[in-house]
Amino acid sequence: HCVWKKHSEKQYVGFATLPNQVHRKSVKKGFDFTLMVAGESGMGKSTLVNSLFLTDLYKDRKLLNAEERINQTVEIIKHTVDIEEKGVKLKLTIVDTPGFGDAVNNNECWKPITDYIDQQFEQYFRDESGLNRKNIQDNRVHCCLYFIPPFGHGLRPVDVEFMKALHEKVNVVPLIAKADCLTPSEIKKLKDRVRDEIERFGIKVYQFPECDSDEDEEFKQLDKELKECCPFAVIGSNTVVEARGQRVRGRLYPWGIVEVENQSHCDFVKLRNILIRSHMHDLKDVTCDMHYENYRAQCIQDMTSKLTQDNRMESPIPMLPLPTPDVETDRLIKMKDEELARMQEMLNKMQQQIHDGKDQ
C-alpha cells in the first residue's frame, strides 16, 4: 500500500540533494552524442557541423571532382572529437555519408546508411545481452540531419525514399540547406511545401516532446515557435566577417553580409538550441526507448521464430557485414556469439513460461 506524505519546511530529511548526486556522477562520466549528416555533396554539411560545434573537423579534406566521383559508392566516415565546456565533457561523433545521392543511378543509395545504423544497434544488443556489461560503448546514432536542397520545389523522390527508409531507425531532422539563396517568402513557401509533403508521404520526422504544463508562458511560446519553424532553413560558415561593428560568423556577398547566428537571416540558432541546448537528452532517450527497442524486439522475434522453425541451437542472428575482423575481434565475436546463444535459450524458455503462465 502506498501513502502520500508532504513535508513541511521544518522536517528536512535531505534527499532533495538527489538530483545533485546524480548530476555529480554524470559530470564525472561525461556524455556522448552521435550525429549523422546526410545529403548530396555541396549542401554545406561539413560547414554546418563546424559551425554548430565550433570545430574544424574537415581541415585536411580533399574535394573530389566529378570524374573521381563516378565510381564512388556511399561511404560511412566517422569523426570523433572531445569537447569540454564548463566542466562538462562531451564525446561527439559525427557520422558522415559522402557519396550519398551523387551517382547517376541512386537506387537504394541509403542502404549503406541503414546498414550502418542497424550495425550499431546490433552491436549494442550484443553488448547489452552479454556477460560483461561494465564498459559498453554506445555508438548508436542519436540524430540524423538530412539536408534538402533549396533549389527545387519541395521534396524529391530520393528525399522521400531516404527519409522513409530511416524514420523508424533514427531521429530524422530535415533541414533546408544553403538557405541564403532564397528570399524570406521563398523560404516560407518551400517550408510549407516540404511540411505538407512530409505529412502526405507519412514521413515520421523527429517530434519535439510536448511542453510541460507547468512551464512558464515564455517557454511555451518559444517552444511553439520552434515547432512551427520546421524544417529549419540553415546556413553555415567557416569564416569570420565584420558586420555592424562586430566580428561574426558569416558569408560575405557584394550585396550584403549573411550572419549565421542572426535569427532574421536563418534558423541556425534554433537548430543549435534544439540539437544541443534543449533536446540533446531527449534525442538520446527517443533513440534508446523507441528506435532501439523496436530493433531489439524485432531481433528477438526473428531469433525465436527461427529457432522454432529450424529446431536448431545455433545462433541465427543475421550477421550484418562487419569490417574485416582481426584475430582479437574474432575471438570476441565468438565469445559474444556463445553468450548470445545462451541468452536466446534462456529467452526462449522464459517466453515459453510466460505463455504457459497465460494459458493457465
Add this chain to the structure above:
Amino acid sequence: MLASNLPWLLLHSRNRQSPFPGLGHSGSGSTLLGYIGIDTIIEQMRKKTMKAGFDFNIMIVGHSGLGKSTLVNTLFKSQVSRWSSGWGGEHKIPKTVEIKAVSHVIEEGGVKMKLTVIDTPGFGDQINNENCWDPISKYINEQYEKFLKEEVNIARKKRIPDTRVHCCLYFISPTGHSLRQLDIEFMKHLSRVVNIIPVIAKSDTMTPDEKNEFKHRVRKELETHGIEYYPQNEFDDDMEDKNENDKIREAMPFAVVGSDKEFQVNGKRVLGRKTAWGVVEVENPNHCEFALLRDFLIRSHLQDLKEVTHNIHYETYRARRLNDNGGLHPISANNTQESNL
C-alpha cells in the same frame, strides 16, 4: 571587412545562460564567445529525472527490540515503517522470518521519492536461528530475478520498476563486547549480495569511551572475517571517492539512537529520549552519530547505493544466471506464485 578562418575555439564563458539564448528578447545579435551550450545537458537531465521521480528500497534487519522501526522513521522524518499504522498491541514474534514491505511516496524540495521499507520480523528471535537469513537472501534474489525478467522481455517497460534492495541496515546489539555469531554469519552471507550498512542500535546505553572501544572491536572483527560493508573498498571510483569513503569507513559502524518524540532543550525543540538524568538528543553529534548516518545515507550516498546495487550486485546475479546453462530453474518450490508483498 575582415575574413579569416576560425580556429577551433574552446572558451569558457562565466555566465550561466538560459536554454534559449539569443531567442526572444535579446534580439538578433550574434556571439563569437564560442559557447556551444553542452553543459545544458545537465539541466535537461535534471528536468527529466525530477519528473520521473526516484525509488529507494531499504531493508532493516536485526532482532526485535533494537529500535529499527523507530530509527527508520527518524531518518525519513515520517511514519514510514510498518509499525506506524497505529498498531496498539505488542509485537508478536513470528515463527519464521517474514518479509514485510511498505511503500510511501515522500516529497521534498520538488523531489518525489517512493520509499519502500522492508522489515524482517522474526530475524534472530528464535531459539534456533540457523539459516534464518535464508528468507532474506531469497527475497533479495527474487527482486533481482524480477528485474532480470523484465529486462529480457521483448516489449520491456521504459522504466523497469525497481524493487531491488538498495541498502540493508543491519542492527548490532549494543552489548559492548563484540559481534554475535549471528551478526557475523548474516553479514558474511549477504555482504556479497547486497549493500550492508551496519549500525549500532540503542547506543545510549554506552558511554563515549565504551562506544569507541566497541566500534573499534566490531571493525576489527568485520575485517578478520573478510566482511566488506558499504562503501566497499573495491568499488571506489577514483582518489576523490576513496578519500571520502575512507573517512566514512573508519567512522563506521555508526552508533545511533532513534526517536519520534520531541523535547524542549535550551529553548529549542529537539528529537530525543528523556531520562531522569537528561535528554539524549538524536541530532546532537556529541550524543550519537545519527546525523552522520543520515547525511551519509541520504544526503551524499543515496544515489551511489542504487548504482552499486545496479552495476555490481545485480550484474553479478545476472552473470550467474546467464552461466547456468541458459535455463530457468525455479527459485522456490513453487515459482508460479508471486512472492508475498
